[in-house]
Structures are given as structure tokens and as C-alpha cells.
Amino acid sequence: MQYGSFTWYDLVLLGQGLSVSVLVFLATSAIGLVLGIAWATVRFYRIPVLMQLVTLVAETLKNSPVLVQLFLVFFGLPVLAQINVTPVQAAVITLSGNTAAFIYVIAVSAIESVGRDQIEAARVFGLSRWQTLRRVVSPQATAFAIGPLIGLAVNQLQVTSLVSVIGVVDLTKIGNILNLRTLEPFIVWTAVGVLYYLCAKLIARLGGKLEARLRVHSDWKGL
Amino acid sequence: MIKIEGVRKVFNGVTVLDHIDLKVEKGEVVSILGSSGSGKSTLLRCINGLEKLDGGSISVDGFDVARPKELAEARKRSATVFQLFNLYPHMTAVQNLMLAPVEVLKVPKAKAEADARALLASVGLSERADAYPAQLSGGQRQRVGIARALAVNPSYLLLDEVTSALDPEMTAEVLRILARLADEGTTMVFVTHEVEFARTISSRVVFLEKGRLLVDLPTTEFFADDGGLANPRVRQFLSNMSKG
Numbered sequence: 508m509q510y511g512s513f514t515w516y517d518l519v520l521l522g523q524g525l526s527v528s529v530l531v532f533l534a535t536s537a538i539g540l541v542l543g544i545a546w547a548t549v550r551f552y553r554i555p556v557l558m559q560l561v562t563l564v565a566e567t568l569k570n571s572p573v574l575v576q577l578f579l580v581f582f583g584l585p586v587l588a589q590i591n592v593t594p595v596q597a598a599v600i601t602l603s604g605n606t607a608a609f610i611y612v613i614a615v616s617a618i619e620s621v622g623r624d625q626i627e628a629a630r631v632f633g634l635s636r637w638q639t640l641r642r643v644v645s646p647q648a649t650a651f652a653i654g655p656l657i658g659l660a661v662n663q664l665q666v667t668s669l670v671s672v673i674g675v676v677d678l679t680k681i682g683n684i685l686n687l688r689t690l691e692p693f694i695v696w697t698a699v700g701v702l703y704y705l706c707a708k709l710i711a712r713l714g715g716k717l718e719a720r721l722r723v724h725s726d727w728k729g730l
Numbered sequence: 731m732i733k734i735e736g737v738r739k740v741f742n743g744v745t746v747l748d749h750i751d752l753k754v755e756k757g758e759v760v761s762i763l764g765s766s767g768s769g770k771s772t773l774l775r776c777i778n779g780l781e782k783l784d785g786g787s788i789s790v791d792g793f794d795v796a797r798p799k800e801l802a803e804a805r806k807r808s809a810t811v812f813q814l815f816n817l818y819p820h821m822t823a824v825q826n827l828m829l830a831p832v833e834v835l836k837v838p839k840a841k842a843e844a845d846a847r848a849l850l851a852s853v854g855l856s857e858r859a860d861a862y863p864a865q866l867s868g869g870q871r872q873r874v875g876i877a878r879a880l881a882v883n884p885s886y887l888l889l890d891e892v893t894s895a896l897d898p899e900m901t902a903e904v905l906r907i908l909a910r911l912a913d914e915g916t917t918m919v920f921v922t923h924e925v926e927f928a929r930t931i932s933s934r935v936v937f938l939e940k941g942r943l944l945v946d947l948p949t950t951e952f953f954a955d956d957g958g959l960a961n962p963r964v965r966q967f968l969s970n971m972s973k974g
Contacts, residue, residue, distance in 0.1 A: 628816035631778045632830035632882060633805040642829060646820045724820045724862040 513689045518698075524681030525702050531598055531667045531677060536660060538599070539606025546607065547614035551640060561611070568608035574669050577601045581673045598670035602663070609659050617652035618644060650721045657714030661707045668703070678702060731755050731791065732777060732808075732886055732919070738785030739772055739941075746772050748941040749786065754919055756885065759912045761920045761928035761949075764938035765967060770921040771813075773938070774890050777919070778810050791885065806834065808886040809879035813894050815871045817863040823850060823874045824859045827881040835882060842881075849877040853907050869900030876907055887911070887918045894923060925971045929953055937964050 546561040568576065581597035584590045592600070621644050629639040671680035682699035686692050732754040739747040747769045754760050762770045775781045777788055779795045788795045790804035817826050827846035831837040837845070850859045853873040863871055872892055879887055889908070893901040905927050912918065912931040922928055928935060928949075935952040937945040945958045952958035959965050 624812070624814065624816045625818065627780055628810075628812065628818070629829075631780060631805060631808075631810045632878075633802060633834040634830065638833050642833060643818055647818075650820065724822075725864055 511688055513685070513691055513694050517685055517689075520681050520685065521678065521698060521702060524676060524678035525706070527675065528664070528667050528677040528679075528703075529706065531595075531602065531670060531675070532664050534599055535602035535606050535667075536663060538603035539610055539663075542603065542607035543610025544614055546611040547618060548640070550611075550615055551618055551644075552636070564604075565608040565611045568604050569612065573601065573605050573666055574672065576605060577669060577673060594670070594674040597673055598667075598675050602667065602670070605666070606659070606663050609663075610656070613652050613655045613659065614648065617648035617655075620651045621647045650725070653714070653718045653721050657711060657718065660710050660714065664707055664710060665703060733789045734773075734777070734786070735788075736786035737773070737776060737783055737788060739769070739776060739781060740784045746941050747776070750938075750941075750943050752936060752943065752946065754886065754917065756917050757915055758934060759916075759918045759920060759932045760934045760936060761922055761932040762936045762938060763922065763925065763928060763967070767940075768938040769941040770938050771890050774810070774888050774919065774921050778808055778888055779805060806882070807884060808888055809882050809884035810888045810890065811872070811875045811879045811892045813891040815863070815868075815875045815895075817871055817874055817878070819863050822860045822862055823855060823866070823877075826863070826874055827878050830878075830882045846877075846881055849880055850874070853877045854903075867900065868896050869903045872896060872900070872904050873907060876904070876911075880911075885917060887916055889918060889920045889922070891921055891923065923971070925968060937961070937967070939963055 546565060549557050549561050577597060580601045581592060581594065584592055584597075625643055625647065626639055629643040634642065667677060668679040671677050671683065674680070678699055682695055686695045689695060732752075734750055734752040737747050737750040738745065750769075750773060752760075752773075762773065764770050772781060776783055777790070777795065779801045783796055789800075790807050793800040793804040793807070795801050795804050817823075818829065821829065824843060824846045827849060828839070828842045831842040831845065832839055847856065847859055850856055853876060855870060855873055855877070858866060858870060863874065866874065872895075875892070892908075893904050896904060901924070905924065908918070908920075908927075909931055918931075920928065920932065932949050935945070935947060935949050935958065936943060937952075937958065945952065945961055945964055947958050950957075952964075959968070
């Protein structure tokens with residue numbers, strides 16, 4: 508036991524790291540969901556200028572590596588705007604923006620999947636644009652979007668592992684620390700991997716249940 | 731009264747409606763006949779404000795559909811039944827009927843639901859009130875479509891080829907309901923290919939051809955040899971229809 512081998516106490520450390528990962532995931536998913544839906548609403552209303560701005564931001568975030576964005580926020584913001592950000596703040600800002608960009612894309616295509624005939628059927632009965640969006644378009648768009656959104660959520664959970672690079676003590680960072688201490692990479696990284704896997708499975712399972720509920724009206728029960 | 735004056739509509743340089751004048755009084759059943767592409771459906775879509783006019787004006791009970799504020803009022807007075815039903819797929823039949831009364835007319839939910847169930851019963855669907863559109867047959871869907879239109883208690887019912895997507899048996903079940911509505915004095919603008927049915931229920935028949943209104947006559951005169959049939963295009967259209 509030169510450095511100290513893997514002990515049961517290390518499971519507590521892994522649990523702590525996991526809770527940080529899950530919290531980062533939940534917080535950035537919630538913020539990203541609100542932002543992404545707000546951006547899609549801007550697009551639905553075709554608000555000039557704002558709409559082009561949203562598209563530009565979403566395209567930029569979607570088409571550049573998250574790690575680069577993370578470095579820009581963590582190292583760039585203090586230099587550029589004299590704002591000091593903690594690793595957790597940088598992680599939340601970056602991942603929220605990144606998630607929002609993908610949710611925006613999913614939401615827009617889901618809204619476009621709702622037929623024009625549906626909007627017309629609501630409008631001729633005198634529903635306002637907002638009532639049409641809320642009562643007719645968004646429930647149907649949500650049913651279209653839920654599958655891709657679950658896929659995105661599973662992916663974003665894994666993406667949180669990147670925040671370990673700037674010093675957030677998440678599951679991957681804990682894995683790193685334990686690996687250096689125990690020199691038992693196979694045990695440590697297997698444990699880390701299994702924990703990510705179980706969380707991802709849990710998300711997919713809950714998502715599947717939600718999807719079934721959102722699609723009760725449809726004959727389409729999937730392949 | 732629905733008042734259509736000098737209405738013009740152009741799609742990509744093609745004139746789809748060319749100076750249409752038409753009035754529909756309360757209590758009338760006006761059928762609009764014409765071959766595909768004659769502009770019948772477009773005319774209906776102009777009345778309910780789904781298409782912008784390129785000329786002329788349309789008013790419903792005095793409310794100009796070209797002005798956004800007045801369009802809302804005009805839309806409260808009319809209701810549309812669509813060719814492909816356009817039911818809200820995520821809502822049950824009864825919810826489909828309740829949406830506009832609750833959201834637009836601010837009818838209390840409990841009353842809207844009771845009214846909706848009564849209306850569904852009147853079109854023979856009391857058993858299917860809680861089914862989703864995907865669980866209904868085409869004829870049943872269109873009956874929900876008609877009931878949904880009636881749920882807003884419209885002064886004018888606009889029907890856009892409501893039986894074109896249905897087989898003969900389902901067509902018959904929908905037409906039976908329309909005949910009853912006509913008997914009850916519901917004002918209808920009825921765009922259709924069902925010539926024989928138009929003949930039995932309408933008080934007036936209008937014939938459109940390439941965006942122009944060729945004939946506008948009371949039903950008996952329209953089908954008389956010295957009336958509508960004196961127009962060679964109408965005669966040709968009717969004989970083609972009866973062959974089909």
C-alpha cells in the first residue's frame with residue numbers, strides 16, 4: 508500500500524463526485540430548456556433582429572467544441588471583461604448555453620413538424636397566436652421532440668465530464684484523483700463508467716415513460 | 731350577412747379569384763360548385779381570413795376580415811369544417827369541441843363540456859366522445875369536425891369539400907347531418923363536388939370557373955334548362971360529374 512489502494516471510503520468520494528455531476532447536469536438542463544424554448548418562441552413569432560441573433564448564437568454554440576467554449580468562458584471572460592468566474596460558474600454558463608442551442612434546434616424542428624393545418628384550424632376558431640402556440644402547437648411539438656430531447660439529455664450527462672478539466676470536482680475529477688492515488692486505473696475508471704452508465708440508463712428510462720404518456724393520443728407505438 | 735365585393739386573389743402571378751361578388755344572407759344554404767382549381771376553396775379561405783386579399787373586401791356581419799381587430803370578431807361569427815378534418819390529434823373528441831368555446835368565447839369549462847357532449851350525441855358520437863381522432867374512422871372524424879364547428883354557435887358554417895376524403899358510406903353519414911342542419915335553418919356556405927346533394931339542400935348555387943363567378947342562381951333555376959344549364963360550361967361540368 509504505497510499510495511493506498513482502493514477502499515470502501517472511496518465509494519463515498521465517488522458518490523460526492525456523482526452528485527456534483529448530476530447537479531451540474533440538472534441545473535444546465537433546466538436553464539438550457541428554458542433558454543432553448545424561449546429562443547424557439549422568438550422564432551415562432553418571427554421577431555425581427557432577435558430572431559437572427561438567436562439563430563447566430565445557436566449556430567455558433569452548436570458548431571464549436573464544448574471544451575473550447577468552456578476555456579473561453581473560464582480563461583477568456585476574466586481577461587476580456589475583468590469578470591472572475593469560478594469553475595462551477597463557468598461550467599454552468601457554458602453547458603447551459605450549449606444545451607440551449609441543441610434544445611432550440613430540436614424545438615424548432617418539432618414546431619415545424621406540427622402541420623400548417625393545425626395552426627389554421629386553431630386560428631379560424633379565433634384562437635390568438637399565443638393560445639395557438641400554447642394549446643395546439645406546443646403539446647404536439649413536445650410529443651415530437653421528446654425522443655430527441657431524451658437522447659440529448661443522455662449525451663449532455665456525459666458532456667458534463669468535460670468540466671473536470673477546469674477543476675470542477677465532478678465524478679470524472681474524482682476518478683482522476685483516485686486513479687493517481689491508487690494507481691488502479693482499471694478499477695477506478697470502471698467504477699466511474701458504471702456510475703455514468705447507470706445515470707444515463709435512468710434518464711432514458713424516465714424519458715421513455717414520459718414519451719409514452721405524451722403519445723397516448725397516437726396510434727404510433729414505435730418500432 | 732357575408733358580403734364579398736370585388737375580391738381578387740393572386741398566387742405567384744396566377745389570378746385565382748377574379749373580382750368575385752357574392753352575398754350570403756342568414757338562413758341561406760349556398761353551394762359553391764366548380765372544377766378543381768376553380769378557386770372555390772380559396773374563396774372560403776378568404777372568408778375566414780386564412781388568405782389575404784389582393785383586392786376587394788369581405789365582411790362578416792359588417793366586420794372587415796382584412797382588419798386584424800375586426801377579423802377576430804368575424805371569426806367568432808363563422809366556423810369552418812375542413813376537407814381533411816384538421817382535428818387536434820392530441821385532444822379527445824370532446825376536448826376538440828371545448829377548445830374554442832373555453833379559450834375564445836370564455837365559456838366555463840363545465841358548461842363547455844356538457845354542451846360538447848350533447849353536440850357529439852347529436853351527431854351520433856356519444857359513445858366516442860373520449861376517443862382520440864386517431865381512434866376514429868374518417869366519417870366519425872368529420873362528424874367531430876362538424877360538431878367542433880357547431881360548438882362555437884356560429885352564425886355561418888363554412889364547409890370546405892367536407893366529404894372529399896370519405897368513402898360513399900361515410901359520405902352518406904356526414905351528408906345526413908348536414909341535411910338536418912340545413913333543415914334547422916343553419917346558414918351554410920358549402921364548397922362541394924356533391925352536385926346531387928347540393929341540389930337537395932341548397933337555396934342557391936354558385937358556379938366558379940377559373941376564378942370567375944359564372945353563375946349565381948336559386949337552386950331550381952340553376953338546374954333548369956333555361957337557367958344555369960343554359961351556360962355551356964355549367965352543362966359540361968354537370969354532365970362530367972354525373973358520368974363520374
